Amino acid sequence: IPALHVHDAALDIVSAAGDRRSVKISDFVHGPGQTDLNTGEVVTGVTLRGLGQREGSAFSRFTQRNALDLAIASVAAYLSFESDGQTVARAHLSMGAVGPTVLDADEAARSLVGHPLEPARLRNCADLTAECCRPITDHRASADYRRQLVRTLTMDVVDAAAARAIPGWLAVEAP
Template sequence: MSFDLHRPASVTEAIDLAQRFAPTARYVAGGTDTVIQINRKKIDPVHLIDVACLPGMNEITETADAFTLGALTRYRAIETHPAFRVNLRALQEAASVVGGHQVRNIATIGGNIVNASPAADFVPPLLALDASVDMAGPNGQRSSPLRNFIVGPRKTALLPAEIVTNIRFAKLPARSATAFLKEGRRRAMEISVVCVAACLTLEGSTSRCASVRLAIGAASPKAFRPEQAESYLLGQSASKEKFAEAGRLAAEASSPISDVRASAGYRRGLVAVMVERALETCLQRIREQDQ
């Protein structure tokens, strides 16, 4: 393994380096995915552009109506951020199962998103929050909904020399909650067999579903939103029976594979059960807020 390492002082300098050394250059931040891919000979970069210390990209910022996560934000920062402890707990639940403590101290959310693994734990919570991705490149800045940014396994909508700078999502209204569930073959440091995120908002003082967003990982070529299941719940009274039907619809929308971790049929069954449980968890959390 031999490469030249570059440490730019700004995003502009990083983009210039990526252009100069294309197509043999690759951005690296925490490196927890890049090192594995190099060791497995899936990639062979001649130039690594270390963006881990670029200024202003490792901050969590909050405005009156939104949160912005710098692409270099570490998972440990997400896991411990006080603003996520009420109705954004899915973010902390997902961050807490990304690798071990050492990994969470160096791995970045931008790197995980760009890696575009179908089983990435942090992508479903962001999808359930309808997050957007900000990018910078030779032609300036642009944004894309996360659901369009990841286009397939290990494939994104990034153009040559572009770099992810931020992930943004709106704050949730009153009587909202989120939840994240992961199923693996062991309890820690394991790739998901299936993972599910849910975001539920109830209407006024009623139990009717005003907004439902679901996201499923490791059950399709990329993490996805089961739109039919979401639409089914809108206007319905939140109940175990309705949540079970939403789980069934989500399972129908999945297209899992069979591999060494689980069969396709087992994964599809997990989707149904985990969607129901994630929604029940959201409902319980809303009720706790109401007390």
């Protein structure tokens, strides 16, 4: 869901009676196992806007296995760049499996806007993202481990989103 979240996706929902409605992904999940679906409704589609020039996104999750496994942590990033191809114009970061619902890292995203994506800024963004998650400790991982995963995944997905937005992007070396 974090990957849909950074794109402000909408879910197309149809009831058993054929009634249709659209719900923003940010309004769909209310808590663990709690969604905006009513009895007899099903999600039939997802609406996303296409990416434009100098826009990119990326998603990564960490699991104990590669099969259909619950993520220990996941992070998605969306970036758009100014015409100079270096200055971040817009950013959106979302995390999964580190809170009761998908969490946005708004402060971390704001830390990128208006600046070139440099190593120190990327590290600060990753730290801010890790600070705003609310992980639990369970049988799969400790809260501290999940927080560190968020930090690492953030650095990876922000860099990958930049590479998809800007042809010839060279990976940011972490400090």
